[in-house]
Amino acid sequence: MKKRWLCLFVENEVGVLARISGLFSGKSYNLDSLTVGATEDETISRMTIGLSSDDTTFEQIKKQINRVVEVIKVIDYTDLPIHNKELMYLKVLKCSEAEKTELFRFAQVYGVNILDFNKDSVLLECVRSEKENDQLIKLLRGRVSSPVEIARGGSIAIEALQ
Numbered sequence: 610m611k612k613r614w615l616c617l618f619v620e621n622e623v624g625v626l627a628r629i630s631g632l633f634s635g636k637s638y639n640l641d642s643l644t645v646g647a648t649e650d651e652t653i654s655r656m657t658i659g660l661s662s663d664d665t666t667f668e669q670i671k672k673q674i675n676r677v678v679e680v681i682k683v684i685d686y687t688d689l690p691i692h693n694k695e696l697m698y699l700k701v702l703k704c705s706e707a708e709k710t711e712l713f714r715f716a717q718v719y720g721v722n723i724l725d726f727n728k729d730s731v732l733l734e735c736v737r738s739e740k741e742n743d744q745l746i747k748l749l750r751g752r753v754s755s756p757v758e759i760a761r762g763g764s765i766a767i768e769a770l771q
Contacts, residue, residue, distance in 0.1 A: 610661045612641070614686035614693065614766050615671070617656040620679040621647055629656065629680075632673050638666065642695070642739070642763035653681065657693075657765045659739070686766055693766035697742045698724070699733040699749060700758040708753045715752060719745060739764050 619625050626645055633640055641659040648655050662670065667687075674683055701712060712731045716723050725732040735742055742761065749757065
């Protein structure tokens with residue numbers, strides 16, 4: 610299984626997201642992430658899809674996607690140089706004063722934003738690659754024993770300039 614990235618340009622219409630996601634669920638393909646947003650042309654949306662699959666399954670997925678009428682263009686980012694980021698929020702609950710101090714130091718060292726805090730909780734915002742966010746979660750769990758609520762927004766990607 611290899612981590613793969615697809616970029617789809619699709620018509621910005623009601624139901625297109627459901628057709629694309631339905632295609633994956635209908636074939637029992639699992640997505641790691643899917644993000645959608647309008648492009649500079651409001652009639653076109655860009656989807657970034659992250660998934661793990663073998664070569665044969667991935668080729669089938671690309672063929673299926675290309676058959677969807679509303680799909681304008683499919684770009685396989687898997688072996689291309691890209692920039693990708695994922696938005697992640699970490700809410701650390703029921704912190705001791707020492708853990709809060711550690712979280713503020715953690716945020717400063719790793720370049721994480723503290724969005725909000727109160728007497729026993731801290732809300733962190735991380736905008737990094739999916740892999741870097743995974744590493745931050747591991748690091749954070751090694752520093753606090755408090756419960757951590759995680760909200761991840763899925764990755765967006767764009768091809769690097771050459």
